[in-house]
Amino acid sequence: MKLSVEYLIPKYQDNLYQAAFSVLQNPADAQDAVQTTMIRYHYLNQEFEDEEHIRKWLFKTVINASKDIRRSFWRRNKVSLEETMASIEFERIQDQSLFQEVCSLPEKYRIVIQLFYYEEFTIQEISQLLSITQSNVKKRLSRARDKLRNVLEQEDEHVN
Known part of the structure; x- marks a missing residue:
């Protein structure tokens, strides 16, 4: 095909x-x-x-x-x-903030976030696309989420 x-x-x-x-x-x-x-x-x-x-x-x-x-x-x-x-152009200011934070991540974290959340590839598919192990994909996703969570929590503290 x-x-x-x-x-x-x-x-x-x-x-x-x-x-x-x-x-x-x-x-x-x-x-x-x-x-x-x-x-x-x-x-x-x-x-x-x-x-x-x-x-x-x-x-x-x-x-x-x-x-x-x-x-x-x-x-x-x-x-x-x-x-x-x-x-x-972003619909909400939170979307812009999240996008900026994702862009500030190191590349190895940015790409797995993009493929997993925006392109909806599975862990196995991302592993194949990037030629890394599935456990490495999971580790990168986890670390990226942690980094984003920490930054977003700090922003919430500054707003409140």
Whole structure:
């Protein structure tokens, strides 16, 4: 099974962008990672079992492309996190605060939070996507939650 890129782009583009952004924290680079992923898929001569298999391949590829871009010496079009935050509209102020705190986490925690909570991948799927053990995924999720909880509790204390 191989679905058309025309079908996949509108369906997965935003989610792939969010996963790439969680690694790169740069809108232009995240867009490049998504574009690279779609181009690789288009030229790939591989049959997939089903759409879920394609989805997993897309996320694994966009994460790897993001890591490649991050390691690249020539990271262009850098935009600060503050500029990016100013361009995103949030329904509630709490959502913005949570987003800022997630973005401030180290990458290894950001990516598991993104994949688990926003993309709804299972622990096992995240383990496969990131090529780490399931216990490592659980540990990273737990540590990320602890860090977020501590920061958000401190913010609540300041507000009250």
